[in-house]
Amino acid sequence: MSTGKSVWNRNSIKKPLLAYSNNKCAYCEQNISSTSNYMEVEHFLPKKPHSNLVLSWTNLLPACKRCNTSKGRYDPIADGMIINPADTYPQKHLYFSNLTLRYRDDIGERTIRTCNLNSTDRLFLVRSELHAAMHHSLERTRSDMKTYLAGDTSFEKEQQIVRSMDSILKSAGHERPYAAFLATSLLSDPTYLWLRGELEKCGLWNNLDHLEQSAKSVELAL
The missing domain is CATH 1.20.1050 (Glutathione S-transferase Yfyf (Class Pi); Chain A, domain 2)
Incomplete structure (x- = not known):
């Protein structure tokens, strides 16, 4: 368990995360409960250099493959804070104008760009x-x-x-x-x-x- 190798990729972790998010990606809100939209366990603070948080519930989010890939190794501490949907109201930083998600501040702007939320x-x-x-x-x-x-x-x-x-x-x-x-x-x-x-x-x-x-x-x- 201490190596952190794929230990989070288990139903015992995925199912509670899906239940917590109502089967939605934490970032883009698409349904990720089906095989066609497969859920990935996203680490808000990346596994490197934050290996001590690999299994911390406060660091885990359910995400679709595209959002998880877009965010990649982005480190909110080192690279600039983005919205953590688990503890931050998006309304503080984001709003919709017609079909486009727009930002109120730097945190919102980085979140949209990092996760490609206007793809x-x-x-x-x-x-x-x-x-x-x-x-x-x-x-x-x-x-x-x-x-x-x-x-x-x-x-x-x-x-x-x-x-x-x-x-x-x-x-x-x-x-x-x-x-x-x-x-x-x-x-x-x-x-x-x-x-x-x-x-x-x-x-x-x-x-x-x-x-x-x-x-x-x-x-x-x-």
């Missing part, structure tokens, strides 16, 4: 697709809401609208992949804000409020 071939494209899907869902729900306000106040229509909003909000909940981006996009969207207001007026919002609070907990707004 065009994966993250930017994924954000674009997620945003389009969310916009489509919101517009479909807006159409249903207009029908409801125009006089179709049947229980079936009411439940259809509430279920749609429930699903949209859950997709941006803190435990979901890419939650920070989705929550930020959703909570500032004009269509979402309109729907929220109308649902409140109609007395249909109360059971959805806890889902919005979950999204707000990971929002990276300016």
